[in-house]
Amino acid sequence: MKKLNVLPMIALTIMLGAVAAAMLIPILLTFTNSLMTEQEIGRNYDLIGQMTDVAAGGKDAFVNLKILPDWLSLEQYTQLLIFSPKYLRMFWNSAAMVVPIIAGQTVIAALASYALAKLRFWGRDKLFMLYIMTMLMPFQVTLVPNYLVVDKLGLMNHEAAIILPGIFGAFGVFMLRQFMAHIPNAYTEAAKIDGAGQWTIFSRIIIPMVKPGLAALIVLLFVDYWNMIEQPLIFLQDSAKQPLSLYLAQIDKEARGIGFAASVLYMTPLVLLFLYAESYFIEGIQLSGIKG
């Protein structure tokens, strides 16, 4: 191991710190603004999208960017948590959809990607190509056919209409396949010589080796499905079943007051999950014993 130079490290830290701080401003804003009262938010941001007449002082009219609230208030939070039972219900709706999707897709994608990465069969790369292509299709294109499929399956207005397509998403397959492609074939060949079957190879060698990938997949899937908008919009007409993301898709002018707190609560599970999973995909694999 190389001797570490402390000085460049400090310089680098400071440099990256500055960039990070700049990137954090929007999040900081979201957080501090969530502690403002509704009136204060209204006062600060009511000029957005307005064309004030120059004669009426429009030349000097600017949105009041405020980082610190005039005084701290939990008004937005109490509004949401106590007086809007629907907010919480939508939160649980989201959770009830995202958790099965993640669990399902991770398992199914791990299996499929193993086949696509490590097994050899005719048309493998073409099939993989198909997976990729469907991922690229914009949602508007598949909206109508999807509607027909869901309708035929009798899943309309049912959570399964969101969860099932989620479970079979191509993203996990694609991602894990890429991670498995990393693993030198020498590992699997060695195992095969030792007499291990495909299943053993998959569960004993491949899975531990793509653990960082799995962790990253879980985080990214969580982000994707926590934020999904189009599918629930079309397939869940019953507003009692809709997830939180639909509410947060757009905060209109009048609802700015609680939008920030809603965003903060919405982000919290994501942040926690990320912080938790971070160690997994960063701690790395200690598999250096096996020679490549």
Place this chain on the structure above:
Amino acid sequence: MFLAPSLIGFAMFYLIPFAMGIYESFTDNAIGGTFVGLDNYKELLASGSFRKAASNMFLFTGISVPLLIALSLFLAILLNRPLFLRNWLRTAFILPLVVPVASIVMIWQIFFDWNGTLNAWLHHYGMARVDWLQSDGSMGVLVVMYIWKNIGYNMILFLAGLQTIPQDYYETARIEGAGRVRQLFHVTLVYLTPTMFFVLLISIINSFKVFRETYLLAGDYPYDRIYMMQHFMNNMFFSLDIQKLTAAATLMVGCIVIVVTGLLRVERRFREFME
């Protein structure tokens, strides 16, 4: 056996709709349409707005995706080294990923609105206001938004990818006398190829997603510099012109497929090299 469960579901929910979608692009009406061959494509290519949307998209992707990948890879490598506050910094870069669209839009509005903060600063220094999202610089605004949001995403992927490179490769390289730069190019980048391939595609897909924010900020007919493929498709959807929409999507996917095929070939070579 490994593939079956995925394949069934995938076929049902993705492949069939996908095939139906493509089929639509060759018909003349959503319901009971007849096969018209390439008419939709001809019409599409004749549309100036489509060409503009396509070129904007190529421009945007061409600028922002390489930039994003370079930046996020750079960050990932830096953050993979011992560093003070490393965990904190890493977290800071990833957080933008989790901010919901609603509050992002709010915040970008605060910055980029005609009465927004950026203009307030300009005004303070005696300069004229700029209508950021309606100027030729609007594409730049979009690039900033895109990178801000996605740098964490790619960083996660790269970090995870970096972890899968066995340490002994580096040691072998070091023993062979390779310098830092050589290590980067001959070990890190080479072994990151599958990840890179993945990141590249995901970055392209995510670059389509900037649409949602732009749409909420600038509406369905933004300044033509940021009139993207997604705007075109969205407007087609709302005028129920599914044929043009699917034709446009098919063309777009076709272009990406060409790129992907190239990449897959590169990847295959990499694999052969591994074996």
Place this chain on the structure above:
Amino acid sequence: MKKITYAILSFTLVFGLVACSNSSNEGNGQQTPSNQTGSSGDIGTNSGVETGTAGTGGTKSPDLDAKATVVFSTFWPDDRFKEAKKKYEALHPNIEIKLQNVETDNSHLEAELEKYTTATNTAMLAGKGPDMLELDLLPTDSYVKHDLLADMGEMMDQDSTFKKEDYFSNILDGARVGKGLYAMPLSFFLMGFTGDEKAIANSGVKVNDKTWTWNDFAQTAKDLAKTDGNTAAFSYPANYMLSEMVKDNYPLFIDKANGKANFESASFSGLMQQVKGMVDDGVIVEGGRNSYFQSTQINSPWDYLVSLRENGENTKLFTKPHAQDTAEGGYFRSYRTIGLNANSKVKNQAWDFIKFMMSEEIETPPESAGIPINKNNFAKQIAELKKEGTVKAYVEGPLQGLEFKVDEAKLGELESFVQGAVHAVAYQSDKIGEIISEESQAYFSGQKSAEAVAKLIQNKVTTILNE
């Protein structure tokens, strides 16, 4: 490797199965888990249509005895429809009308509307969706273009029980798209100007509202403003005025065939300056101050009397100026416009219900919003107003609930206006007009220069034209 073959086999199987069911599954009255009526936020994409008989294909014999459910989707909840539903169901116990609407509040209107449109579009494109839709907020033209709506004009012609002469044919014709009548207006509003007849006569400026175009009107307005410096000629926001003036000179700015817009031109900046000049000279004002003309929308005969009176005792309704290349005649805006899903399996029942809603069975007091399409209902309203002799203005309005006499002569004039309205004003404003009025606001408020605004408009309109 064998397993993989299995996988591919099963994959093809599934593909085939679903594909088959796609093509063969249309007629057998299947039912999807349907929304509960009344649950909040229902959007009208439900396809839960039950038909007892399959023989509803022909348009000749409406099989109204069969049990059927007609799904009727609206964006707003509407008491009038609820009432009609109740009455109709009482008359036809076999038929259930299922009303669906979106619950929203003002702060989420736009987002909800977009969701509603997306969901309805998808369902319609999939050949499903509600049997009847309220089209006021939906892209009717696109639906028509893609044959998603049934032509009620044809149904009208074939239905011997439907007496065409009972309805305002000018409105029905004005609501047609091409030859077909796809959106049935149950009622409509009149768009016009109110003006102080006496003051205009005193000013000596000649007004010819029968034939005037927006250009003529602008000239008249200038003449009027000259005669009295304190009274503006017209109260109307400048950006909308500009948008109307552009429509008036459409070919000058827009070349649709070649996808070219011509806003970065001397004529457009001239037009902008002209409108701005009118604002600066006090020819047009934005609300508030008194003016010779105001733009107005007449919602009902009662509203006609009240809104005329609100603007003074000598106020008269004037025809709205028309665009230069359109025929003379007044403007109307249809209200409660109903469309019939071309893929509905209960078309006959739905048409019967629409007919019912147009008929005299539905009570329409003179105060209710929307002038009824049914002539007899309209006549009843007029008769009722005449009988009552007085009307009471809005308590919250500027007249503070003043009660005043019904002017029968004025009511007579209304009839001629109703008969003379031939141009339909789209419920949603068109995109180009919207862009012009929105972008030009920055110019009229002094924030941006005329050139910058013209450039933006040019830029965006070009995009639209070339789509």
Place this chain on the structure above:
Amino acid sequence: MKVESTQPMQDKKKRKIRLIAVLFIALLVICTLLGNTLQALTLPKVATIQSSKGALVHSYQGSATVRSEMERDLLNPMNWIVEKLPVQVGDKVEKGQTLVEYDDRSAVQQLADEQSALQKLELSMKQLEQQYIQAMQTEDEMAKSSASSAIELAKIDIATQKSHIQIGMGELEEHRRIVAPFAGIVTDVNAVVGLASSGEPDIRLANASAGFRIDLQIPADVAALMKEGEDLDVLLSGEKTRILAGKVASIEAGDGPPVDEDSDSMGGNQTAVATEKLTVSLQDKSLQGGERVKVQILKSNPEEEILLSNQVILEDNEGSYVFTLEERQGPLGNAYYAVRTPIKKSDSNGSMTAVSEGLFEEQQIIVVGDHAIMDGTRVRL
């Protein structure tokens, strides 16, 4: 790289995150489960009533005694002692029938005295005539004229005395008894046998043919809706319960608290209601007068207006107002707020108020009760 060395730190961090996650989820669960309770703790729960259109009903219920339209008090003019009382209250009497007989002994005695005085006068007359004859004989002119005038004087005295007696006899005959001046019903007897009258009329006699009436003190709000000549049914209470047809004879402004009245209906708290005197005439043969009758008046205001219970109406120095319930819909569910709505009262009775301005039909009005509600207060139902 020193991955291993960071391991314990990683674990610590993970534990911390797990703790935060648990806390966060617990917070949300608590809020979900206890949301209603928390709302209950912070928001006043209110009841509402729906405003509806209707006619305001003014009601009055009371009872009164039937009086004859024509009633005569028969007095004992001489203040004699009652000797006989052949009639009782409620007796029907014919015209000329004796009602009371008085003890007339003192009058008879007095008359006898008068008569003896007359005799004395007549005797002295004879004396004077003799004196006159003497004077004629003596031709004493002087005596003659004085005797003649004395005779004239005596004649007058006698005549006076005679008429006196005449009158006295007539009076005696007249006052010895009271006879009914018309056919009617004895409604009151104050005379007591053996006693002189107490100053009140001894007998009250009602004329059966002239009809009957009742007097009522009714609240002014009810009176305002009544007009003279209007029909009004009254209920005859007692053994023979039946309905009598009455007619409003007169409405006069009266003062003083309601007399003879059970209560104003439905038990609103009564505070010095202005009253008016209502006279109702009754034509019924079977009536005798003196019966108790019950009267119920239900009058609805002819104008249909929004009716509200008085308990929801509040007043302050800016006038009357109510709190209406406003429902604000949102994607996160509906919230309810109290909105101060000024109203104009047009009419009211003890329990209800008609509102002419400020409200529409089918609005939800909050029953304030003892909640501290202000304009804009969020409430729950």
